[in-house]
Amino acid sequence: MKKKYLLIGLLLIGCKSKQDPKPDPGPDPGSNTASxxxxxxxxxxxxxxxxxxxxxxxxxxxxxxxxxxxxxxxxxxxxxxxxxxxxxxxxxxxxxxxxxxxxxxxxxxxxxxxxxxxxxxxxxxxxxxxxxxxxxxxxxxxxxxxxxxxxxxxxxxxxxxxxxxxxxxxxxxxxxxxxxxxxxxxxxxxxxxxxxxxxxxxxxxxxxxxxxxxxxxxxxxxxxxxxxxxxxxxxxxxxxxxxxxxxxxxTADEIQLNYKKQQIKVPDLRIPTARFADDTNKPKYHLMPSAAWTNESHGMIYLDGKYHIFSQRNINGPYLEHINWGHYVSEDLVNWEELKQALWPQPGFDEVGIWSGHAVVSGGKPYLFYTGVDKNKAGIGLATAVSPYIDWTKNASPIITSAPAGVSHADFRDPFVFNESGSWYMMIGTGLRSGTARGGLFLYKALNDDFQQWTYQGTMLEGNPASDGTGDFWEMPVYYNFGSKSILLINKLPNANALYWTGNFSNGKFVKDNGTPERLDVINQLLSPTIQQDKDGNLTAIGIIPDGVTSDKHKEQGWANIFSLPRVWTLVNNKIYQKPHPNLTVLRKGSQKFTNVSFSTGVSDVLNGAKGTQYEIEATVNPGDATKVGFILNKGVSNGEETIIYYDYTTQNFVVNRSNSSKLTGVPLGNLATSYIMPKQDIKWRIFVDASVIEVFIDDQLAFATRVFPSKGSDAIELYAQGGTAVAKDLTIYNIEGEGTVSTQKMAKEHKEANFSVFPNPSDSVFNIQFPDLIQQTVVYAAVVDITGAVVRIIASNTDAHNNSVQWDGYYDNGQKAPRGVYLIKGIINNEIFQTKVIVK
Known part of the structure; x- marks a missing residue:
């Protein structure tokens, strides 16, 4: 048989056994060899x-x-x-x-x-x-x-x-x-x-x-x-x-050899912990990507014992552009792993971005519905996957190509799919522009169980911004049927806010109980929640809590935006009650307990120097005769920083005072307040502090969140009262040691090792590398490496069951005799690797 020789650097030397015919010399390497x-x-x-x-x-x-x-x-x-x-x-x-x-x-x-x-x-x-x-x-x-x-x-x-x-x-x-x-x-x-x-x-x-x-x-x-x-x-x-x-x-052979000579492993592209080791404002126990940009969460599902959640994601940097779908999994809604992005832009209808959407499980199979954007318009795309639900296959074309013809509108995005009375429906956010500019939801109905065909049903709901304050565009809608009542939630623009109505779905319309919607959070900071029943039947929601910082600050910190802790929703008296998910108690690592602590104007350090950057406060507080009652968090004794969260009984407002929350630049310092009537009686507070995010729950009913960016060392915790004396009847501070969202590394595809032997070794001239298991013709690629790591000889040769060895004759590619010393020969045959040390005498 003839042997094929590849040219890499200089003419390669092949096997010199007696059975070998004279090798084909091939082309002259002189002027044709690349350097x-x-x-x-x-x-x-x-x-x-x-x-x-x-x-x-x-x-x-x-x-x-x-x-x-x-x-x-x-x-x-x-x-x-x-x-x-x-x-x-x-x-x-x-x-x-x-x-x-x-x-x-x-x-x-x-x-x-x-x-x-x-x-x-x-x-x-x-x-x-x-x-x-x-x-x-x-x-x-x-x-x-x-x-x-x-x-x-x-x-x-x-x-x-x-x-x-x-x-x-x-x-x-x-x-x-x-x-x-x-x-x-x-x-x-x-x-x-x-x-x-x-x-x-x-x-x-x-x-x-x-x-x-x-x-x-x-x-x-x-x-x-x-x-x-x-x-x-x-x-x-x-x-x-x-x-x-x-x-x-x-040459094609040279290219093939340069590829084949490498032992390819999966690269470790996880974000190194050292990158953010000194960042005291990066949350540790809230779900967030390992780095760069995220915003809207969507499509939480429970499948095969794991929760999956997706989000808007720019992995290229902490800014909004060229959006992929981030993907995270968890067994308990508390500890999360970040997987490879599920979807990304590709030529066609989604070549500019994979915008928000939803996910459902039907017949044990997951379906992702997303907004695909090109330079001209948006369409609705569909993707599916099989276990372990890491690699997703997109439909080549959209399942809904564009907004309904003849309807004046602005934008068309964020599908939400739900099942009502055995039929599947999809609502899509828009801004209607016939007459008064207002938000609206287009409604579609599925014609088959594989979600490939949909028919337009009209608008499911339209806003009236003059009377209901719902703005001129609606995004990220959510529908859920609690049984006797349903809720419909929208995120309105401008001045983004999550609002909802109770009512019922009937004949393709949502019939509201009241004209004016309710705020989801008592102080607006959480947006775009995604929902899913957990394995115990609790309706669980996770939303986005934006940073509110400048682009320069995002560039400095290298990450942007986080997700809320999981919250359980219940419907009570036609209002969504929110409380922390019960699984969050697993985060607690040690505690400080206080009982019957009195506090008033000018009184400080009643909590005995308590401090922290990752913790939970659980407290029952009686306001007594105080007019303002709450907490001072992230207090800096030397720099005057502090964030005050309290209820004002005079103005009947919940207040977040951030005016002195940070000496840093590019961070939010504005105060937040919302009117809400509270009786003057015990208030049950649960407050979660995680570096730059604070989430507050009141009486297992109300919730709000805020972002603050204290300087390093501003970590003291105090009680706050004005106008009188209040009492913390019982108060516990739980230390939390969150590990952050784990970035999962794909398992490396290791090559199998070839069966081979080398003889003689040591040698002053020829080294034979023999492969006894060969049963068919194949090419062996190998490199000889000296002690400095430099490749001194490239070997490529055909082998088969009869001619099952290759040789190194002890010379470099440049014709120099190899000096005495230790050399490494490594190569590949039939996608199996081999590596051996040889000694030149």
Missing amino acids: KIMEFNFNETSGQSTTEAKSNSNFVIEGPADSAERIAGLEGNALRVNGYYGWAYGNASVSYPTKNISVSGWIAPAVFPVQRKNQDPITEHTVAAVFSNLNTSNSSGVSFGINQHGRVIAQFKIGNDIRQIISDEEVKLREWSFIVVNIDAEKGSAKLYLNGTEIESSSFAAGAITWDKSATIFIGKESKVKTLAGFDTNALTGAVDLVSVWDKML
């Missing part, structure tokens, strides 16, 4: 720079001091890029070839980069580049990476013509992929490769590659400047490794 003119390995263990190996040039890693992050890569470390910082940039003295070139690199995206909804035309691609040195004025140079939909893309200039090649295939999220572009300017062609396989080719007029030798080189970001709200939007979020620029094109 690296640039190489980035990112193997530094720390520091805010990396070195380009060929020129020894220093490249800066963008970001604040000590922010550079590295993870385990293919051969040593890889560079972690975080969307709006973390890329490398600099210059190297390089002679760029004009006839042809290859650029290669490994990329592991956590998410695809941002295409800005309003600023970027749909035809303009964002490039999260493994390599980019474009002159942004005249487009000379090369930019190569993945675009906003995970397609491999290269942009380059031939003569005066700007060229672009894009694949149809999407790279895998949260896995390593090897991407290569070959540009043959002489013949007018370009090719893209993914994991060793050609995936796209393009032809153009022949010419010469145009370069700007002084252009800055970027690794992990394209050269163009694209920003939104102060954030760079065109960088990779994920990891990059082993980036090389070659002076000629790589």
